[in-house]
Amino acid sequence: MKLIITSFLLLFSMLISAQDFQGKAIYQSKTSFDFSQMGPRAQQMSEEQKKQMLDRMKPMLEKTYVLTFNKSESVFKEEEKLEAPGQGGGWGRMMGKSFSPGKQYKDIKENKWLEKRDFFGKQFLIKEPLKKLDWKLGSETKIIGNYTCYKATAIKEVDEMDWRSMRRRKPKTSEDKDSLAKDSISNKDPMSEIETPKTIEVTAWYTPQVPVSQGPSKYWGLPGLILEVNADRTTILCTKIVMNPGEKETIEAPSKGKEVTTKEYNDIVKKKMEEMREMYRGRRGGGGFRH
Template sequence: MKKLPLKIALLLTVIISSSNLFAQDFQGKAYYMSKTTMDLDQFGGQDMSAERKKQIQERMKSFLEKEFTLTFTKSESIYKEEEKLEAPGSGGRRGFGGSLTGGPKYKNVQTKEMLQDQEFFGKQFLVKDELKTIEWKMGTETKTIGQYTCFKATAMVEPTGIDFQSFRRPRNGNQRKEGEKGKDSTDSNEPAKPKTIEVVAWYTPQIPVNQGPDNYWGLPGLILEVNADRTTILCTKIVLNPTDKETIEKPKKGQKVTQEEYTEITTKKMEEMREMYGGRNGRGGGRGRN
């Protein structure tokens, strides 16, 4: 009989040895840091000085850098953003950033149910949808995160939510005169079609649950790191079977919508804001355009 490759044998050994450690009432809590980078040149920043870009990035730090906790069992999980005090003058969660901040996200990997409590410009929504299956390609590459041996997996996915590329500030050369019809690269009222991005995940079979942060799940071990487009999510701490276990409750409040419906609502609102913004800064100098 042929010998198994060393890394595959290691994976099987870890799965078998770890699976006996987790009873039916098992619960864990993982802490994550999320960081997203943004190219300001795509949003009218081509002519900004490096110092000005740095100031804007600092102001957006609370929106682009966040901390989360994932409380999980074998079948359920709840992913929440950690609340923290904002620095004076940062603007806090109010306004634009606060309107795009997601609430607790519930996943049930057995029933394939996903629920998220979401507030958008003062209105409460309950996003309820089927948990989308991710077609992972399992690799044999490994690395250590903390005390855990992690294996690499990749997938091509369509990102959910708002596509910010469709809300770029129009350049002066592309702005229409009032009443003029036609299309340019930033003219459409329709949201840009979702692009497919590569997601790289690192999971550990030492914690044999197919849970993970945000929308990610479906691997034979807890996902500790995700790299997707401009966003990186990294686990910084894990607590297994805490003394005080937390009840995982499904979000219940808000108008029920699917993820597709919620994306359509938010996209339409953001398009309206872009048109108002473009109108104030366009050649006509008016507040809006017909």
């Protein structure tokens, strides 16, 4: 049996060593939504109302991605598909496009990371050095499809504007609790109730049967292709792998958009959200409520 496995891995290594090697992996991403992390009004919603809200949010919470990779480069992008009439609300689609990543490119040899973002009709290009997680390799295994996978864990810093990890802020003092309650009632600053953890623990499952140090999104750096990632409330699971597809794609970095860092992009998003809050308050209360 060991001889068969060794021969299999040797065959894969020879395949990947080929100059024109390319692979493609399909991933399903699903983010759970916790109503208890929302305000009192959401917690008082009926089960039917919650179901309707989840249906509208489905374009944000459930996505299909394609990872196209070779030995050193990869592109991770959402699969383009036509939606059936009436599927998902316009709000869900708008939020899904504005707050979800676009085409993501990484070059593990040159330590490059580029990400295309479309935010309310404007194009941005996030460009930064590629960060590697400090993975702790474990001995636990499980089967995903036809592949034997090994467990690895790491502590990952969370992007402050990553909505998938946002949660209701817990007041530390009674004064803090009163302040949050007043802001919630007056709609002074809804974001004052929201916080994002500084770090989260990530669990990844990788397979040495595909010996490339690639994975979905920013996850990479393991001795095998990452087939599953569990990060906070989000699970990314590989459902299909195609080695050397008949029609190869060009793996290239996105190039259009205003070049920014992650911090610069987040500042732009926060400024836009503040403008939207001001507009919302003006429509609700009119100028007479401002002093």
